Amino acid sequence: MFTTFLEHGLSPSASDFLQGLLYYYGILIHHLTPQSILHIAVFVHFCETFLGIEPHFEFLRSLYTLTPLPSAEEMDSIGCANLELRPGMVEKYLEWPAIHVDLEWKGSWFYNSNPAPTLPRFSATPPVYVREWILKYNTDFRDQVEELLERTVFFREMKVTVASILFNYTQYRIQPLQRHQDFCFQYLGTEDSNRLSTESMERATGQRII
Numbered sequence: 001m002f003t004t005f006l007e008h009g010l011s012p013s014a015s016d017f018l019q020g021l022l023y024y025y026g027i028l029i030h031h032l033t034p035q036s037i038l039h040i041a042v043f044v045h046f047c048e049t050f051l052g053i054e055p056h057f058e059f060l061r062s063l064y065t066l067t068p069l070p071s072a073e074e075m076d077s078i079g080c081a082n083l084e085l086r087p088g089m090v091e092k093y094l095e096w097p098a099i100h101v102d103l104e105w106k107g108s109w110f111y112n113s114n115p116a117p118t119l120p121r122f123s124a125t126p127p128v129y130v131r132e133w134i135l136k137y138n139t140d141f142r143d144q145v146e147e148l149l150e151r152t153v154f155f156r157e158m159k160v161t162v163a164s165i166l167f168n169y170t171q172y173r174i175q176p177l178q179r180h181q182d183f184c185f186q187y188l189g190t191e192d193s194n195r196l197s198t199e200s201m202e203r204a205t206g207q208r209i210i
Contacts, residue, residue, distance in 0.1 A: 001112040004034040004105045009041025011175035013115040017044060017055040018177045022119075024057070025066055027081050027127045029119050034101045036083035039064065041176040042162055045169045046094065048176075048183045050155055051148060058137040062145045063089045066133035075126040078106050081133075092153050094162050117179070 001012075010018075014029070018040065022029060032040075043063070047055045067082045068075050075081075085093060102108075137145055169176055 001110055002030070002034070002105060003108040003110070004101060005029070005037050006175075008034050008038040009045075009169070009176045010037050011178040012112060012119075013117055013179045014119050015044070015177055015179045016117075017057070019117060019119070020057065021060075025081065025127075025132060026130055027066075028123060030078050030122065031081045031127050033069070033079045033082045034105055035099045036081065037177070038099060039083045039085075041169075042094070042165045045165050045174075045176040046152075046155075049168055050160060050165075051151060053148075054183060056144065056148060058141040059145050059148045061135070061137040062086075062149070063093055068129045068133070072129040075129065077124045077126050080126055092149060092156070094152070094156060094160065094165070096162050 001010075010029075014022075018029075021040065040060075043060055044055045047053050047059070063085060064083050065086055067084050069080045069082055070076070085096070174180075
C-alpha cells in the first residue's frame with residue numbers, strides 16, 4: 001500500500017466498482033498513479049452523492065482514457081497506467097486543478113492486510129497494454145451516458161468543483177474507494193456505517209472546516 005493512495009481516497013477492502021475497473025483494464029492497484037486514484041475517488045463520490053446513482057462504469061469510460069507510462073512499449077511496473085480525461089471532456093466534466101504529487105511517492109509504502117474481497121497479489125510485472133485502455137463506452141448505454149453528461153454539465157455550471165467533492169467526502173469521513181455497505185446517497189449522518197470515524201471533522205482537527 002502506498003501512503004499517497006490513502007491520501008487520495010483508497011482504503012481496504014476495495015469497492016466492487018474499483019475491483020471491476022481493475023479487472024476490465026487488466027491492471028493491479030499499484031499500476032495506477034496517485035492522480036488516477038484521486039480521479040476514480042472523485043468520480044465515485046460525485047456519482048453517489050451529486051448524481052444520486054451507483055458509480056456508472058460506462059460513464060467513466062466516456063470521460064477517461066488510460067494512458068501507459070512512459071509508453072506502451074516500455075511500461076514501468078509501478079505507476080504505469082494514468083487515467084486521463086479525454087480531450088473533449090475537459091470542458092464538460094468537473095473542473096480539475098493541477099494535481100501535485102511527490103515525485104518520490106513510490107518510496108512511501110507499507111505492508112497492509114488485504115481483507116476480503118481481496119485485491120490480487122502484488123506483481124512486479126508491468127501490465128499488458130490492450131485496446132480497452134482507450135475504447136469509449138458501450139454504445140448500448142449511449143442514452144444513459146448522454147443524460148449523465150448533461151447533468152454533470154449542469155453541476156459544473158452551478159460551480160460544483162473537484163474541491164466540492166473532496167470537501168464532501170472528507171467531511172463525511174468516508175474513503176470513496178473502500179467497500180461500503182450502502183451508497184452515499186443513502187448516507188445516514190454521523191452514525192453511518194461507511195464512516196471511518198463518528199467524530200466530526202471540527203472536533204477531530206480542533207477547528208471548523210470552511
